[in-house]
Amino acid sequence: MSDLHDVIPAYTPPDFSIPKLANAPVAQVAPAPADGVVPANFHATSNHPEYVHLGEGRWLLAPESRMDSVLLLRGGELEVVEPRRVRAGDPVVVGRSENGEEGIFIHIHGFHAISTAMPDKFSFRNRGTRETPFSRSYDELYKVLRHDRDEGYIVWVLGPAVAFDSDSRKAMQGLIENGYCHALCAGNALAVHDLEAARFGTGLGQDIYTQSFQPLGHYNHLDIINEVRQLGGISTAIEKLRLTSGIMFACERTRVPYVLAGSIRDDGPLPEVIADTYQAQDAMRVHARKATTVIAVATQLHSIAFGNMVPSYQVQPDGRVRPVFFYIVDMTEFCADKLANRGSAQAEAILTNAQDFIVNLWNNLKLL
Template sequence: MAGLVVRGRADRPKTHTLTIPRHKERSMTVSRTVELEGHIIDSGMMGTCFGVVMDMGGEFEVEEFEVGRTKHAETYCRMRVTADTEEDLRAILHELNQQGATVTDPRDATLEAAPEDGVVPVDFYSTTNHPTVVRVDGEWLPVEDVEMDCALVVDRSGETPRVHTTVLNAIEAGDLVVTGDTGIRVDPPERPRNGTGSFGFMQGGVSSERPSASLIEEIADEMRAVNEDDGTVLAVCGPAIVHSGGRNALADLVRTGYVDALSAGNGFAVHDLERDLYGTSLGVDTESLEHPRKGHKHHIYTISEIVRLGGIEAAVSEGVVSEGVMFECLENDIPYVLAGSIRDDGPLPDTITDAIEAQDAIREQAQDADLVLMLSTLLHSVAVGNCLPSTTKTVCVDINPATVTQLLDRGSAQAIGLVTDIGTFLPMLRDELLE
């Protein structure tokens, strides 16, 4: 049995001894000491770390445990982790690192030059989307442009070193890539005892049925705050916005400055433009729900007309397109990225058909966003979500509960979701903001 001393930070003289059974008794040969600090009990971090060690065949002994005894106080845990071999211990420490544990005797990160363009060292560190710092030359440096599934590159070209994430295809020969887990600290989201509000750590959860007026008010308040701070609200849009009748409400939000950037696929732009040119979306009149003759051809006619004119901007400047979301983006200098896919008709001249180029454009948008509205598009929202730090506030809206759940589970520390018709949500949000 391993002894555990519990010290309440608000009352250090009081001590209690608890016992924790070890995973199993056997001879161990290597060990390291790690620390956890923060709201590690409320967030489940401590229990998760205990489970990681045992599930991976190691053992742990808690050497010190100081419990924060007020709502704002943090908890501290130091434990020794042991394993059969260095390789086993390294694997355990890697998983603990992803949960926010750090070794007590930090060393500089290990750097290895990339052997050639697009090739990283074998043991490169694969990033999470959580805030991360790396120890270089004895100093802890924050990682710039935090993003999951990237490599960490140390840039020594300036007066002081910098650390930034780099996607694997952008690695250049000679780049100093961080390998292993030494000298890396990850700060995953916590759940403090006093977490309040819809944007607290998953506090909003998934709201089903009709949109909650109070929840929409919370989202509107956040959009106002971002607007007042000259921040960026990024709208990730699917064609269902047009099909369901939410197009005009979104256009109003763009026109009035509550949406600062737009990310979508070719389909969204096509149906938005089709609605202006023919009064239909996918050949259906969104107001009368009638199917005009040859309506099923309207989307391809729209693409042909925009191509003939030379693009969306030309169509707007010549007065062919006079309303809608894309119109408002151009009229109000709102940047947009249209990323193509294998399913696209046309596509429009404005659509980026190179997948790597589209990823880079989306990545630039995502890193600049303070609040992201994911509006009825699973695949495009996943693409944007992959580029977001876990600290970016996110709103996910879709009629499919599985879509909302999947988007919320992508690691954001501040996310809320609504299972509802986007054609109902957007007008309610518009009214809350404008009326």
């Protein structure tokens, strides 16, 4: 186990003694006019730490702020709620300013060390790209995962590419079985092709090691869907078909919860896939609220969706505030840029092949 201070940066709260905050008004609320409708001038949350002023210098930190929700203030307690979940009469915090003018303060520098270096006015490589060196990112991620394996909640958001390669599939299985995954979020395809590999040794009909196409292999993923549906679900299929490897096998074996969210293009889908978008969102949010580290690999839509659910911080049981780490792993800058543009500013990109990333991670973590 890593020492907390070696891995998790300390949080510096706002200085509420400065005049603009010491003299800030009390935050105002207004009743929701109807179910699923919020009052005019409602305050929309970010994923940064957000405080509301209750009066007499008492500022209350939202326990888990996240993108595009609202704050309900009841009896000195704050709750972050999606607008669709608001009920008529709920006390919704109102105000569009963010620097205390209306008793609302968004704190964006709580985890940032103050730099004494004087950077040049011009420098190369100010933005992460595929040419960026990622050695330090890997080393920090190893430390974070070793710490959070025992004292955090690690959520993986995976695309099917991880299951298409023999080595990365084995590596992901190893990570799950050794405690480096507390929850898995994915779509139908990840589960289908992982089970296809367990049953037939293929991914979309292609051998997951040699890459050779198998006779009638394009039927394999459809056959495994049919078999799983016939048997009633993934757990039963793993038992009845005597499947002994892979990501879904590891989740079932170690009782790691998984959420499979459906999409329009799904084949089947598998029985566990949640077809209703909002039910899937609710199921994913259960894990987003617990997450201390998120690793999203080779899945743009799921990465962006999950990123919008994840706060940039978490309040620990002892009252300490720690960051929520979010790593986005992809071969292009697009997904990382999109996450940043959607408000997930803490997302750190590691731009590489997804399969290489998983194997490299496991080769380093399995040593301890």
